[in-house]
Amino acid sequence: MSDRSYDSIVIGGGHNGLVCAAYLARAGQKVLVLERRHVLGGAAVTEELYPGFKYSVCSYVVSLLRPEIIRDLQLPKYGLEILPLECSFTPELDGPGLVRWPDADKTRREIARLSKRDSEVYPLFGREMAKVGRMVKPILEMVPPDPTSLNPANLMEMLKLGRLFGRLSEEERILQAKMFTMSAIDFLDEWFESDLLKATMGVSGIIGTFQGVRSPGTAYVLMHHYMGEIDGAFRAWGISKGGTGMISQAIAESAKNLGAEIRTEAGVAQIMVRAGRAKGVVLEDGTELTARHVISGVDPHRTFLGLCEAGDLDAEFLASIKKFKMRGSSGKVNLALDRFPEFTCRPGDGMHVRGDLAIAPSVDYLERAFDDAKYGDFSRRPFMNVVIPSLLDPSVAPPGKHVMSIFVQYAPYAIKEGPEAWPERREAFGDAVIETLAEYCPDLESSILHRQVLSPWDIEQQMGLTEGNIFHGELSLEQLFFMRPTPLWARYQTPIRGLWMCASGTHPGGGIMGASGANAARRILKSRVRA
Amino acid sequence: MPLPSPFHERTASLCESLKFKSWAGYFAVCSYESHPDPEYFAFRNSAGLLDITPLFKYELSGEDSAAFVSYMATRDVSALKIGRVTYSCFCDQRGKVIDDGTISRLDEQRFRVTTGSPAYAWFLQNSRGFQVEVEDVSESIAALAIQGPNSRRILAELVGPGIEDLRFFGLVAARIAGVEVEITRTGYTGDLGFEVWIPRDGALSVWDAVMAAGKAHGIMPVGLDALDIVRIEAGFLLQDVDYFSAPRCIIESRKSTPYEIGLGWTVALDRSPFIGQKALREEKQRGSDWGFVGLEISWEGIEEIYTEYGLPPSLPTQACRMAVPVYSTGRQVGQVTSSTWSPILKKYLALATVEAKQVEIGNQLRVEHTVEYERMRVLATVVERPFYDPERKRT
Structure with missing residues (x-):
């Protein structure tokens, strides 16, 4: 084989692309990863945009990174360390706020302040979710079966799936049907009465979607996040030491050690297709590289509408890809802080702020935030998920100083002035975020040393995520599992032979999970055996 | 109290x-x-x-202090430089481990020894003939x-x-x-x-x-709970958990030699006489009966046995010091003495004493694990210790 010929070429050095490459290299393939930017990681990057302060620029928390991937690829050896976010804090303007602690009794007492009834129901709810999650977990590892296929292997997978469903009791199946159809708030209403608690819990149903907490289907997304798994046990979220870029770094190092070649500043211009088969890629500088497998680690829109020639795909397929909803709905604000900003309702830098903080004071607040977005504007008073990673990981800021990571929703890609108007609206959006947060944290503004504001348009331009969608396509029910990204092509394969997909736009998608990359690698390796 | x-x-x-x-x-x-x-x-x-x-601390000083410490320990400290520390076992005449700890050379004629159990009487009893003063500075x-x-x-x-x-x-x-x-x-x-x-x-x-x-x-x-997790990740054993101090054992089989608990590297045989030298030399020639290993217990195996009961896998949130049997082809070949889930490595780790022929890296054993009151066996592989060994430790 010549230098320019590979077994597999992975387009995009995001975490899924890197995971896929690592598994393929582990199986003995000659693998090349091509990354357009100067840094690896895609949306999982750490960048020092202000001296001494390391931002997890986009993606900032990990919950779903599969433990078996961590073990298989020996990621701790390459620097991966996940620090659990122990608490979850929802501050209030006119009360002490709500903190959910790792200690069940402490949480019960905390919730009892809002509702004694809710405080006792809360652990039962968690147990029910764990049961349903238990059923979903094996599905995450499973290549989604094609429900229309009669292929025996496929039937086995369907059977396995059927068995998983079958193991659920009737109540659990009902619960599941509800999760698939209800809104997050309707679903929570069946369990809880406290508005603050429901708002706090309900936000998990809208993260990364262009839907409100009262939109049907959001109950499923709620559970998708509820599966946040650390240590193989169903538990909370974590951050990566050194920022999320360290996850990508660790996977890249592992992949390299397994023999994969990784190039940065090597953007792919086109996927070469001959006679319906992918033959390789053409780089932006015109270099042609050939491979038996071309694996796209970028989102379905960019893959098929950006890197393929229209003539290589049939019209029906193209139409279904165009229908696949991207609709970025969130932005990100990263701050370098001179000191710890005190929260008025619960001062101090104790355990309560060493987790994630939600600005979600009421259900109506969240729904109103969505109202702004529905009509093409960013939320004046947005939902925010805030993490101060430097409290847990002092290595990301100089001693005594802090980094604050603020996930903001809603910031629709398609604002009414048009997405390209975002550069003019960006700072106004940033101001709305700071103003909102400053209501809870009056010290905030004066402690800011540097701020980075990312609109979905910026995320698209910089990270290459179409419409700035953090999940490579909305995690709404009709875009999941055997329908992700389209019903007939959900098995990491594409209509072009030898062209595969391995990123968040495929099952199971969403978050720094690595499952799509690992599943795709498994499929590709099997296909080789067959050939 | x-x-x-x-x-x-x-x-x-x-x-x-x-x-x-x-x-x-x-x-x-x-x-x-x-x-x-x-x-x-x-x-x-x-x-x-x-x-x-709470560590026990002793200062040994006097003209013969270096010779005395070398006589008591499995390490030869006569060449230990001032301002250096070493780690050693202390054995009885039969080469069975009494204690393990650090030895610091504070001065030409002054050492500080730490131990896990009281050792004053034992030092004193062996000091006859040495120009050495033993002070308990605990x-x-x-x-x-x-x-x-x-x-x-x-x-x-x-x-x-x-x-x-x-x-x-x-x-x-x-x-x-x-x-x-x-x-x-x-x-x-x-x-x-x-x-x-x-x-x-x-x-x-x-x-x-x-x-x-x-x-x-x-x-x-x-506190000590977190310490217990990190020390297992580091592969360090703990007295009264992973081995027992010889003079406190009622039966012989409970006692261990340094070779048997993975501390053979602290034994310097060819030098001036020290307590246990003869027995340890013989063991070195003959081969040991037991070996100390690090085990990685298969997480997939754990998941499997819990799934059989329809339960999500669960482990103690703390390091576990309860000894459980280790099997090879259905026969008990030793015991796990410490185990913990490693939050960083995402692995279920254990320290175990097993028959000497079972110590090879990659050897597959089975470890007892109880689910729903039923004793099950889960695959465990012998792996290198330390499990976690960051470069910064030495650099």
Whole structure:
């Protein structure tokens, strides 16, 4: 084989692309990863945009990174360390706020302040979710079966799936049907009465979607996040030491050690297709590289509408890809802080702020935030998920100083002035975020040393995520599992032979999970055996 | 009833969980909050501060002190340089381990030895014929372990950048908050870390200074529960858990030699006579009966047995010291003595004593694991120790 010929070429050095490459290299393939930017990681990057302060620029928390991937690829050896976010804090303007602690009794007492009834129901709810999650977990590892296929292997997978469903009791199946159809708030209403608690819990149903907490289907997304798994046990979220870029770094190092070649500043211009088969890629500088497998680690829109020639795909397929909803709905604000900003309702830098903080004071607040977005504007008073990673990981800021990571929703890609108007609206959006947060944290503004504001348009331009969608396509029910990204092509394969997909736009998608990359690698390796 | 250590005033007021246990007769914090996770991550990620005063400490001085320590220990310390520390076993005449600990050379004729159990009488009893004075300094010297990647930065703020030059297993005299102390680059965490040896009266001043300097570096006071997780990750054994001190054993089979507990590397056979030399030489020639190994218990195996009961897999949130049998092809070949889930490695780790022929890396064994009152067996593989070995520990 010549230098320019590979077994597999992975387009995009995001975490899924890197995971896929690592598994393929582990199986003995000659693998090349091509990354357009100067840094690896895609949306999982750490960048020092202000001296001494390391931002997890986009993606900032990990919950779903599969433990078996961590073990298989020996990621701790390459620097991966996940620090659990122990608490979850929802501050209030006119009360002490709500903190959910790792200690069940402490949480019960905390919730009892809002509702004694809710405080006792809360652990039962968690147990029910764990049961349903238990059923979903094996599905995450499973290549989604094609429900229309009669292929025996496929039937086995369907059977396995059927068995998983079958193991659920009737109540659990009902619960599941509800999760698939209800809104997050309707679903929570069946369990809880406290508005603050429901708002706090309900936000998990809208993260990364262009839907409100009262939109049907959001109950499923709620559970998708509820599966946040650390240590193989169903538990909370974590951050990566050194920022999320360290996850990508660790996977890249592992992949390299397994023999994969990784190039940065090597953007792919086109996927070469001959006679319906992918033959390789053409780089932006015109270099042609050939491979038996071309694996796209970028989102379905960019893959098929950006890197393929229209003539290589049939019209029906193209139409279904165009229908696949991207609709970025969130932005990100990263701050370098001179000191710890005190929260008025619960001062101090104790355990309560060493987790994630939600600005979600009421259900109506969240729904109103969505109202702004529905009509093409960013939320004046947005939902925010805030993490101060430097409290847990002092290595990301100089001693005594802090980094604050603020996930903001809603910031629709398609604002009414048009997405390209975002550069003019960006700072106004940033101001709305700071103003909102400053209501809870009056010290905030004066402690800011540097701020980075990312609109979905910026995320698209910089990270290459179409419409700035953090999940490579909305995690709404009709875009999941055997329908992700389209019903007939959900098995990491594409209509072009030898062209595969391995990123968040495929099952199971969403978050720094690595499952799509690992599943795709498994499929590709099997296909080789067959050939 | 345990006694308060010289740091008790501080540790007690910080210990929200009120979880204490007795460590060698002192109140020792298990974990400051309800569970040890944050403290574990402080050790591995920023810095943890642990009261290690309960260690037994002896000063051996006099013309023959080097010869005496070399006679008592499996290590030959005659060539140990001033300002260096070493780790050794102490054995009985039959080569069975009585204790393990560190030996610091403070001066040409002065050593400090730490042990896990009281050793004064044993030192005294063997000192006949040596020009050596044995002093029990267990109570007069307080001690703190400052461990974790930021530990060096914290100490540099207190004693100056000179601490950067202190090598692994080195010792240096310093002054913290006006108190004369000794700092050794040693520890029980398998991470970058230091231990500070403090005259009892200066204990609180030093604690306060370290906590103040450590604040910006994420220091946390840490208890024994987090220590137990990190020491297993580091592959360190613990007396009375992974082995038993020979004179305290009622039956012979409970006793172990250094070779049997993975500490053969501390035995320097070919030199001046030392206690246990003959027996250890014979064992070295003959081969040992037992070996000490690190096991990685298959997580997939754990998931499988829990799935059989329709349960999500669950493990104790703390390190486990309950011994469980280890099997090979249906026959018991040893026992796991410590086990823990490693939050960093995402692996279920164990330390085990097994028949010598089972110690090869990659050997597959089965470990007992109880689910729903039923004893099951799960696949476990012999792997290299330490399980976790960051470069910063030595550099």
